[in-house]
Amino acid sequence: xxxxxxxxxxxxxxxxxxxxxxxxxxxxxxxxxxxxxxxxxxxxxxxxxxxxxxxxxxxxxxxxxxxxxxxxxxxxxxxxxxxxxxxxxxxxxxxxxxxxxxxxxxxxxxxxxxxxxxxxxxxxxxxxxxxxxxxxxxxxxxxxxxxxxxxxxxxxxxxxxxxxxxxxxxxxxxxxxxxxxxxxxxxxxxxxxxxxxxxxxxxxxxxxxxxxxxxxxxxxxxxxxxxxxxxxxxxxxxxxxxxxxxxxxxxxxxxxxxxxxxxxxxxxxxxx
Numbered sequence: 001x002x003x004x005x006x007x008x009x010x011x012x013x014x015x016x017x018x019x020x021x022x023x024x025x026x027x028x029x030x031x032x033x034x035x036x037x038x039x040x041x042x043x044x045x046x047x048x049x050x051x052x053x054x055x056x057x058x059x060x061x062x063x064x065x066x067x068x069x070x071x072x073x074x075x076x077x078x079x080x081x082x083x084x085x086x087x088x089x090x091x092x093x094x095x096x097x098x099x100x101x102x103x104x105x106x107x108x109x110x111x112x113x114x115x116x117x118x119x120x121x122x123x124x125x126x127x128x129x130x131x132x133x134x135x136x137x138x139x140x141x142x143x144x145x146x147x148x149x150x151x152x153x154x155x156x157x158x159x160x161x162x163x164x165x166x167x168x169x170x171x172x173x174x175x176x177x178x179x180x181x182x183x184x185x186x187x188x189x190x191x192x193x194x195x196x197x198x199x200x201x202x203x204x205x206x207x208x209x210x211x212x213x214x215x216x217x218x219x220x221x222x223x224x225x226x227x228x229x230x231x232x233x234x235x236x237x238x239x240x241x242x243x244x245x246x247x248x249x250x251x252x253x254x255x256x257x258x259x260x261x262x263x264x265x266x267x268x269x270x271x272x
Contacts, residue, residue: 030171030191032193035194036194039171039175049213050212050213056220056224057223059227060223060226062257064095064230066253066254067096069254070247079243085237085240088233089229092230095226120140122140122143122151123149123151123152126148129155136166142166142169143155143169145182146181153210156214157172157213160213230261231262238258
């Protein structure tokens with residue numbers, strides 16, 4: 001981020017006043033019970049969200065595979081043409097042809113480059129991510145302990161979890177790997193009742209879940225739209241009597257798949 005962009009943040013950000021004051025880490029230590037409880041809650045929440053996202057992706061793949069098999073059949077393609085059902089959602093057609101649908105679109109590179117200009121030790125990208133949230137001033141004091149890339153990751157995680165809170169920031173920073181701390185030479189704090197091996201396991205699990213969760217958070221909305229579009233096309237197919245009779249008589253497996261996915265009783269992305 002350029003110096004001009006940094007100045008713009010200082011002039012326009014709702015958090016600018018906090019970034020010009022001394023950013024101090026909270027003096028009161030994080031209680032081990034609070035660390036464990038928040039860690040468990042966030043891990044379970046991330047696992048649940050990841051399962052939901054994977055279920056949505058899997059449903060798309062089931063529909064795509066069934067259609068791909070049918071599109072290899074000349075009679076089925078001829079029927080689609082005769083019944084004016086050739087046109088399907090572009091992302092569905094792309095997946096059938098071997099593409100990745102909307103998920104293939106390139107996302108902007110959000111890597112924080114070395115030498116990034118900081119504002120009172122805070123990465124401007126992290127400030128922008130938190131712009132729409134009321135942020136406790138001490139959160140920035142906590143974020144300052146991480147590297148710029150970790151600050152951005154922590155901000156994304158709080159936003160995705162819908163937990164832009166002081167406690168969230170404390171737990172995320174507490175579980176930050178030593179290599180992602182602004183000063184990795186500072187000894188890690190010890191938590192009563194949590195031995196070194198247990199804490200390392202918590203740190204590793206939280207890091208892995210966080211990465212998968214943030215990836216899922218970027219994909220779920222896109223995949224949900226793709227699933228809605230795919231089910232809309234199935235509705236057109238299953239609403240056509242000739243197609244239904246043909247599938248039931250010649251391709252019972254695909255017919256069952258379409259019926260299950262098209263049914264009003266179909267469980268949406270959060271189900272299953």
